[in-house]
Every structure is written in C-alpha cells, then in structure tokens.
Amino acid sequence: MSTLVLDKASRWFGNVVAVNDVSLTIGPGVTGLLGPNGAGKTTLMAMMAGFLAPSSGHVTLDGRPVWRNTDTYRHVGLVPERELSFGYLTGRQFVRANADLHGLADPGAATERILAVVDMVEPAGRRLDTYSKGMRQRVKIAAALVHDPSVLLLDEPFNGVDPRQRMHLMDLLRRLGDEGRTVLFSSHILEEVERLARHIEVVVSGRHAASGDFGAIRRLMTDRPVQYAVRSSDDRALAAVLIAQPSVQAVSLGSDGLDVQVADLGSFAVGLPGWARDHDLSVYELSPSDESLESVFAYLVAR
Numbered sequence: 001m002s003t004l005v006l007d008k009a010s011r012w013f014g015n016v017v018a019v020n021d022v023s024l025t026i027g028p029g030v031t032g033l034l035g036p037n038g039a040g041k042t043t044l045m046a047m048m049a050g051f052l053a054p055s056s057g058h059v060t061l062d063g064r065p066v067w068r069n070t071d072t073y074r075h076v077g078l079v080p081e082r083e084l085s086f087g088y089l090t091g092r093q094f095v096r097a098n099a100d101l102h103g104l105a106d107p108g109a110a111t112e113r114i115l116a117v118v119d120m121v122e123p124a125g126r127r128l129d130t131y132s133k134g135m136r137q138r139v140k141i142a143a144a145l146v147h148d149p150s151v152l153l154l155d156e157p158f159n160g161v162d163p164r165q166r167m168h169l170m171d172l173l174r175r176l177g178d179e180g181r182t183v184l185f186s187s188h189i190l191e192e193v194e195r196l197a198r199h200i201e202v203v204v205s206g207r208h209a210a211s212g213d214f215g216a217i218r219r220l221m222t223d224r225p226v227q228y229a230v231r232s233s234d235d236r237a238l239a240a241v242l243i244a245q246p247s248v249q250a251v252s253l254g255s256d257g258l259d260v261q262v263a264d265l266g267s268f269a270v271g272l273p274g275w276a277r278d279h280d281l282s283v284y285e286l287s288p289s290d291e292s293l294e295s296v297f298a299y300l301v302a303r
C-alpha cells in the first residue's frame with residue numbers, strides 16, 4: 001500500500017506556471033484527477049512519477065522524495081498520454097523491453113503474467129500498429145505494470161477509446177484499485193471520473209480546486225449559478241412568474257425567448273415545470289447557455 005503526497009508543489013516553465021502550490025494526498029484505490037485541458041494534470045503526474053522536479057514544494061511517496069530517488073521507479077508505473085512510437089514491435093516485445101529495462105529476475109515470466117492481467121495474451125504476437133486504440137492502451141498499462149508497482153498513474157487513459165473498450169479498461173483499473181494499488185487517472189470528463197473513481201481531485205489552471213467523493217463534486221457543480229435559455233408559450237408571462245422565485249436572480253426577455261440567471265441549477269430545473277403549469281404556461285425548451293466545462297471549473301476556482 002502506497003501513499004503519494006504533494007506538499008505545496010509548484011512547477012513552472014519560464015513564465016508559465018503549470019502547477020501552482022498544490023497540496024494533496026493520493027492513497028490506495030482509484031482516484032480521478034479531473035480538470036480541463038491545460039490544467040496541469042500531465043505536469044502533476046510527471047512530478048509524481050519522479051520524471052520532473054518540482055520548482056518548489058515537495059512530492060513524496062510513503063514519506064520519501066520521488067525526485068532523484070531511483071527507488072521511485074520500482075514502485076511507480078506511468079502510462080503516458082502520448083501514443084506508442086514503436087509500431088513495428090509486437091505487444092509482447094514492447095512489454096518485454098520494459099521488463100528488461102527494470103532488470104527483473106525473470107522478465108519473460110513477468111511479461112506473460114501481465115499480458116494475462118490486461119487480457120492481451122492472444123493479440124500479443126501482433127505488431128502494435130495493428131492494434132485498436134483500446135488495445136494499445138492495455139499494452140501501455142501492461143508495460144507500466146510489468147514490475148508490479150504499487151502506484152499506477154494514467155494520463156487520460158480513456159481518450160479516443162471506444163465505449164466497449166472503455167468499460168473493459170474501467171474494469172481493469174477498478175480491479176487494480178481493489179487489489180490495494182494506488183491508481184490515479186486523469187480526465188477532463190466528469191461522467192468518466194464519476195463512474196470509476198471513489199475519490200476525485202479537481203485541478204484548474206494549475207491550482208487544486210476541489211476534493212471529495214463524486215457526490216460532493218457533483219453537488220459543487222450543480223449548486224452553482226447558471227444561465228438558462230427558456231422558450232415557452234408566453235415568454236413575457238413566464239418572466240413574471242420566474243422573477244418571483246427565490247432561486248431566480250435575473251430574467252431578460254429577448255426575441256427568441258428568455259435568458260434566466262439562476263442561483264442554483266438543481267432546484268430551478270426541478271421547479272420550472274410546476275411553476276409554468278400553475279399559470280397555464282407550456283415550456284418548449286430549457287437549455288443551459290453556459291454549460292461548458294470551463295465555466296464550471298472557473299466557478300470552482302473562484303469560490
């Protein structure tokens with residue numbers, strides 16, 4: 001069982017601050033690292049894996065610094081987002097090369113064992129450039145696990161993977177977490193993280209924005225002010241009804257409907273049909289007008 005701790009860790013590249021004063025603890029089980037593109041997820045993982053020095057602060061694994069500590073590589077496996085560039089190797093040769101690099105006592109046996117774990121024994125004799133995206137991900141995971149590390153870090157492992165293979169990969173990560181490994185995967189998709197992670201860490205613009213189980217993160221994201229576009233049988237009459245609701249902060253009447261600013265997304269969406277019905281009005285359309293993940297994250301950061 002292993003625990004990774006970041007203590008006020010920052011990393012900058014010239015003027016760009018990729019990771020800004022982040023403190024968090026990642027323990028056994030599956031944790032999701034959620035954040036929009038450019039949030040600093042890759043940089044965080046590279047620091048956790050001992051591939052990048054923090055510019056300030058500390059990253060430790062079970063109390064020992066990971067940077068400049070070769071022991072780290074025995075305990076951590078990293079599955080990078082970038083594609084495999086050795087398409088001419090077979091899956092087996094690729095995993096075996098990693099087993100050899102780790103200097104394992106019996107690299108052949110370790111290779112076969114881990115190919116079975118990721119369910120890639122049968123296609124292991126084929127070249128990597130003939131694999132589907134999901135198969136390439138599984139081989140990358142096998143390569144990262146061949147030395148049996150207690151920590152597995154995966155950068156956007158589900159990107160571009162079809163839904164069936166995604167389920168397969170999720171099962172695999174769940175199993176690895178249940179075995180007591182510390183599994184951290186990054187994603188910019190809340191639903192993906194919710195389905196798999198017991199615990200979620202949210203990063204935005206290099207900062208640690210939130211932390212908790214998916215219920216807590218989901219609540220943070222729904223209990224926030226949002227803008228809705230509403231079209232109804234009588235927009236002016238509906239505007240008068242809505243402005244009387246405590247959860248509605250502002251209503252403006254435009255040529256193609258209402259723009260409604262609400263204090264909390266959950267109660268407005270639940271209440272609207274009833275309020276309209278009570279006044280013999282029909283709602284034709286209700287759509288959030290700023291539902292981008294970036295706006296959700298911006299709210300989390302500004303809290």
Ligand SMILES: Nc1ncnc2c1ncn2[C@@H]1O[C@H](COP(=O)(O)OP(=O)(O)OP(=O)(O)O)[C@@H](O)[C@H]1O
Nearest residue numbers: 013016017018035036037038039040041042043044
């Ligand atoms: N080697 C580098 N040199 C300069 N800037 C960098 C470097 N690596 C990362 N950055 C910058 O740091 C910020 C965070 O990048 P990072 O790749 O860690 O984010 P991310 O959350 O993984 O995003 P993505 O999902 O798009 O990869 C970005 O602004 C990026 O441009």
